Amino acid sequence: MEKIVVQKYGGTSVANPERIKSVAERVVATKKQGYKVVVVVSALGDTTDRLIELSKQITDHPSEREYDMLLATGEQVSVALLAMAIHELGHEAISFTGAQVGIITDTSFSKAKVINVNGEKIEQELAKGRIVIVAGFQGMTQDQEITTLGRGGSNLTAVALSKSLGGCMCEMNTDVEGVFTADPRIVKTAQKLDYLSYDEMLEMASLGSQVLQARSVIFAKKFDVPIHVRSSFSNKKGTIILKEAKPMWEGVVISGVTLDKKEAKMTICDVPDKPGMAAQIFKHLAEAEINVDMIIQNISRTRRTDLSFTVPQSELPRTMKIAKQIVKDVKAEKVTCDDDIAKVSIVGVGMKSHPGVAAKMFDVLAKKKINIEMISTSEISISCVIGKKHAESAVKALHTAFGLDAKKPEEK
Amino acid sequence: MEKIVVQKYGGTSVANPERIKSVAERVVATKKQGYKVVVVVSALGDTTDRLIELSKQITDHPSEREYDMLLATGEQVSVALLAMAIHELGHEAISFTGAQVGIITDTSFSKAKVINVNGEKIEQELAKGRIVIVAGFQGMTQDQEITTLGRGGSNLTAVALSKSLGGCMCEMNTDVEGVFTADPRIVKTAQKLDYLSYDEMLEMASLGSQVLQARSVIFAKKFDVPIHVRSSFSNKKGTIILKEAKPMWEGVVISGVTLDKKEAKMTICDVPDKPGMAAQIFKHLAEAEINVDMIIQNISRTRRTDLSFTVPQSELPRTMKIAKQIVKDVKAEKVTCDDDIAKVSIVGVGMKSHPGVAAKMFDVLAKKKINIEMISTSEISISCVIGKKHAESAVKALHTAFGLDAKKPEEK
Numbered sequence: 004m005e006k007i008v009v010q011k012y013g014g015t016s017v018a019n020p021e022r023i024k025s026v027a028e029r030v031v032a033t034k035k036q037g038y039k040v041v042v043v044v045s046a047l048g049d050t051t052d053r054l055i056e057l058s059k060q061i062t063d064h065p066s067e068r069e070y071d072m073l074l075a076t077g078e079q080v081s082v083a084l085l086a087m088a089i090h091e092l093g094h095e096a097i098s099f100t101g102a103q104v105g106i107i108t109d110t111s112f113s114k115a116k117v118i119n120v121n122g123e124k125i126e127q128e129l130a131k132g133r134i135v136i137v138a139g140f141q142g143m144t145q146d147q148e149i150t151t152l153g154r155g156g157s158n159l160t161a162v163a164l165s166k167s168l169g170g171c172m173c174e175m176n177t178d179v180e181g182v183f184t185a186d187p188r189i190v191k192t193a194q195k196l197d198y199l200s201y202d203e204m205l206e207m208a209s210l211g212s213q214v215l216q217a218r219s220v221i222f223a224k225k226f227d228v229p230i231h232v233r234s235s236f237s238n239k240k241g242t243i244i245l246k247e248a249k250p251m252w253e254g255v256v257i258s259g260v261t262l263d264k265k266e267a268k269m270t271i272c273d274v275p276d277k278p279g280m281a282a283q284i285f286k287h288l289a290e291a292e293i294n295v296d297m298i299i300q301n302i303s304r305t306r307r308t309d310l311s312f313t314v315p316q317s318e319l320p321r322t323m324k325i326a327k328q329i330v331k332d333v334k335a336e337k338v339t340c341d342d343d344i345a346k347v348s349i350v351g352v353g354m355k356s357h358p359g360v361a362a363k364m365f366d367v368l369a370k371k372k373i374n375i376e377m378i379s380t381s382e383i384s385i386s387c388v389i390g391k392k393h394a395e396s397a398v399k400a401l402h403t404a405f406g407l408d409a410k411k412p413e414e415k
Numbered sequence: 416m417e418k419i420v421v422q423k424y425g426g427t428s429v430a431n432p433e434r435i436k437s438v439a440e441r442v443v444a445t446k447k448q449g450y451k452v453v454v455v456v457s458a459l460g461d462t463t464d465r466l467i468e469l470s471k472q473i474t475d476h477p478s479e480r481e482y483d484m485l486l487a488t489g490e491q492v493s494v495a496l497l498a499m500a501i502h503e504l505g506h507e508a509i510s511f512t513g514a515q516v517g518i519i520t521d522t523s524f525s526k527a528k529v530i531n532v533n534g535e536k537i538e539q540e541l542a543k544g545r546i547v548i549v550a551g552f553q554g555m556t557q558d559q560e561i562t563t564l565g566r567g568g569s570n571l572t573a574v575a576l577s578k579s580l581g582g583c584m585c586e587m588n589t590d591v592e593g594v595f596t597a598d599p600r601i602v603k604t605a606q607k608l609d610y611l612s613y614d615e616m617l618e619m620a621s622l623g624s625q626v627l628q629a630r631s632v633i634f635a636k637k638f639d640v641p642i643h644v645r646s647s648f649s650n651k652k653g654t655i656i657l658k659e660a661k662p663m664w665e666g667v668v669i670s671g672v673t674l675d676k677k678e679a680k681m682t683i684c685d686v687p688d689k690p691g692m693a694a695q696i697f698k699h700l701a702e703a704e705i706n707v708d709m710i711i712q713n714i715s716r717t718r719r720t721d722l723s724f725t726v727p728q729s730e731l732p733r734t735m736k737i738a739k740q741i742v743k744d745v746k747a748e749k750v751t752c753d754d755d756i757a758k759v760s761i762v763g764v765g766m767k768s769h770p771g772v773a774a775k776m777f778d779v780l781a782k783k784k785i786n787i788e789m790i791s792t793s794e795i796s797i798s799c800v801i802g803k804k805h806a807e808s809a810v811k812a813l814h815t816a817f818g819l820d821a822k823k824p825e826e827k
Contacts, residue, residue: 091473
């Protein structure tokens with residue numbers, strides 16, 4: 004039986020009719036290789052922005068239901084055009100909206116969660132030898148209301164379809180060639196990873212890698228759907244993300260070094276050190292839906308302590324306002340902030356079985372005379388906040404020190 | 416109980432966000448007058464053209480299914496934006512695609528016929544006090560395929576909804592103030608008609624009036640849905656179209672004079688006059704899907720005859736090619752054509768009960784020294800083909816002669 008593959012193409016891959024034709028050629032080539040192909044597409048390049056602009060001319064506070072109704076048209080345009088382009092190449096293809104293929108979501112308009120996918124209709128069409136094209140980013144509630152899935156929604160659609168089609172390979176066609184050991188724009192010797200585990204990809208995504216958003220990876224991990232991150236513009240193999248498979252990573256301690264320069268550090272100084280204090284502080288930030296990343300509180304010997312945390316730089320003004328109120332409420336001394344920082348992290352499942360990874364990281368930074376302002380660790384990552392001016396040199400030094408520069412032993 | 420009204424707004428009425436806001440105000444005003452309002456909207460001004468242009472960059476022969484998938488997005492954008500605009504005015508509104516409100520069509524993509532409308536969902540929403548906005552021009556097959564209804568499709572949607580909502584008034588908001596006794600651009604003294612019968616409107620539509628297309632009028636007549644043709648840009652009462660109601664038209668012989676300058680006359684000369692000849696000729700034209708309008712064949716005294724007919728000027732080259740083949744096949748002498756013609760017609764249910772209307776028409780044209788080239792009649796209309804240069808003066812003369820210029824007796 005032919006294998007099924009789900010291919011997802013983002014907005015830049017289908018930015019205009021010419022690119023849509025190129026995607027059609029890739030899809031047909033895949034079919035000729037003997038696959039049954041399901042394609043998920045996003046809206047054409049700037050379509051979504053144009054629709055948002057239209058709605059802004061009407062209201063600053065659109066109803067989320069109507070906003071979804073509006074935005075969902077973008078992907079519907081793409082799927083129809085891609086189907087036409089595939090027909091033009093002499094192959095059978097049929098397009099569907101999310102609603103039509105039974106992508107059922109909850110009713111959280113603009114950020115709906117997929118609760119079920121009925122793969123039956125797609126399988127029927129595949130059985131007829133057709134290429135099936137599905138509008139990404141959208142679904143339908145049980146009451147047939149049109150919903151959208153929020154940021155990274157098309158990736159989510161692709162993973163959900165892969166799952167409903169028996170866990171077939173889910174190809175994410177992007178503008179990069181795969182997941183790299185570090186950002187190739189910073190580290191010239193960065194290498195494309197052939198394989199990566201879901202957990203590592205998740206850490207990388209949350210630590211600054213732009214390749215895949217965490218949401219679709221979490222979804223893929225939950226249902227064990229393999230993801231192939233590759234370039235829309237080349238035929239090279241990219242990075243395959245799947246469950247941890249031990250032999251594959253034998254001897255590889257660190258899979259990558261990531262960098263995030265978009266955070267800011269905030270410190271509430273001289274906070275009374277008593278139970279419930281942290282809860283009180285972060286409750287206010289949570290209510291304001293401010294996404295707090297690292298939180299650092301050290302032991303105190305004076306019944307007072309300093310509490311530091313990082314937030315997105317874009318949230319700095321809002322956070323500052325709330326923090327000042329907190330300072331008053333808890334009778335702290337003051338609040339300081341610093342957006343001249345960078346977070347550099349190393350990620351790798353291998354660190355679980357290799358002691359001394361953290362020590363090595365600190366040592367590398369120390370030798371470069373880089374001061375570490377904050378540290379936080381997870382099971383498979385270690386992050387250090389440092390001064391922004393040291394960001395690139397820290398990434399390069401870590402990349403070299405952990406043996407990512409040279410040719411790695413072939414893992415395939 | 417509040418009365419329901421269906422209001423339809425075409426593409427020019429919702430051409431941009433400003434106009435959408437104006438439509439929102441009209442809709443809200445109607446609601447405040449105590450109506451339950453259902454709104455049907457077309458795609459924003461040039462949206463459909465833009466979508467067609469995109470598809471042309473991909474293929475010259477798009478699949479009709481995918482074409483409908485593409486075009487249906489236009490109205491979906493409009494309904495969402497109009498809902499937002501009504502919310503902005505502080506009123507409740509909810510938008511739906513054709514599929515969502517159960518407009519079920521056959522599977523003739525790009526020119527689907529409405530086979531059923533389930534008004535239940537709309538009634539539920541109206542009962543909640545909401546304004547319901549429905550995407551025009553589109554429906555769904557029983558297999559949940561998206562279809563479009565072809566030219567004038569949004570009008571059809573509006574009539575179908577009026578029917579399913581108990582035959583309520585169907586307001587067609589257009590860029591004219593109603594149906595006039597003649598085109599006001601030609602006849603300065605033309606008057607807006609307060610009432611008109613379906614049959615007269617149908618004759619007028621097929622004889623050149625641009626106000627409403629025949630298709631939605633036929634549909635309205637079939638289900639006895641009253642139509643109110645009025646201007647989107649004023650609050651004046653327009654023309655109400657409904658079944659013939661005798662007292663209303665008492666004494667009114669002619670309701671209007673129409674003009675069509677878009678036809679061409681073709682004559683196949685010296686055709687053998689034997690059974691089956693006309694059938695043979697028009698079969699070829701029908702196969703080529705050429706829309707033949709008038710057909711004139713006079714008696715012959717020589718076993719040979721001339722056969723004349725009119726076709727749209729745009730079809731002249733294709734028709735000529737077919738006609739030349741016909742001349743060969745039936746051994747006729749030759750084919751001639753003339754696109755320097757105009758068809759002027761008078762329409763009115765009153766002519767059924769008033770003899771001498773045709774004679775009067777011919778007399779009016781004769782007095783103006785206008786030669787009549789072809790004549791055809793229906794039960795409620797008489798059409799004459801004349802030279803194009805006489806078109807406007809013929810219309811004016813007929814308008815005056817049949818008493819349409821002066822103030823008509825009030826018919827209300």
